[in-house]
Amino acid sequence: RLAARVGGMVGADLLVLLSDIDGLYTSNPKVSAAAEHLPLVTGGITPEIEAMAGDETSAYAKGGMVTKLAAAKIALGAGCAMAIADGRVLNPLQALVDGARATLFTSTETRHSAREAWLLGALSGDGALILDDGAARAVQAGKSLLPAGVVSVEGAFERGDTVRISRADGTDIGRGIAAYGSEDAARIAGKRSADIATILDESRGPNLIHADDLALF
Structure with missing residues (x-):
């Protein structure tokens, strides 16, 4: 098993x-x-x-x-x-x-639908990314989550952990696999993806969560 x-x-x-x-x-x-x-x-x-x-x-x-x-x-x-x-x-x-x-x-x-089901059922711990309205609409339209649309980072999590994705009013809209740990995510939240390498001295890509790693309620 x-x-x-x-x-x-x-x-x-x-x-x-x-x-x-x-x-x-x-x-x-x-x-x-x-x-x-x-x-x-x-x-x-x-x-x-x-x-x-x-x-x-x-x-x-x-x-x-x-x-x-x-x-x-x-x-x-x-x-x-x-x-x-x-x-x-x-x-x-x-x-x-x-x-x-x-x-x-x-x-x-399909692997995609099964992966979504797995993500939505995964334990997300205390980590959460709080999105502005524009970012929330973008991810609900199937887009990746960019740092610019994140207004705050809650809890502690590592890269690869499953985190909650919420609106600013506290409404959970889904789950996703974080491409950056909470400390780095907090540093780049609200910033342009093009600035990630300058802020962190490295870049693991432009997305905080890739669209393939998102599952929405």
Whole structure:
């Protein structure tokens, strides 16, 4: 499940779980001759799909299929497809590329929408960027947040932390990943992006938060 969370966080297209089984079956293939291999699962992890993993007391489930489906839920929710493939073969990833039997789970989420959902659900701590009306309108129109539109910086945060984005009246309008820590953000707030390098003696780009790292309510 950790791999699934990391895959979602980094915007991966595909997560591959290598196992001692070549995918998902309708039931435990070791005990049922009627078990059928599923090469493709679409539409998410439904109760019917979960039932195929067996109850948690079965050897099939204890072997990890329940956990694999839990990972699939996380990955698919983040817009990342997932495959279960046999890791016992030589060069298993190349074998998968060459058409080895596996189960592919496809996601109906886009990475962008999934990333927005992750940002909006992320813990933002005490950090916040307070925007003037012009900047608020700009980010709500899909623009990046520039320092010039920030009237104040609240709380302490580091570069890469998730922060609240609020209007001057206190209304939260979203969340974003800060490109500058709170100390640097406070120094460049209200200033032109062209002046960042002069003020900080360095520049990590013109945006306090890039549009791709913004999620709005």
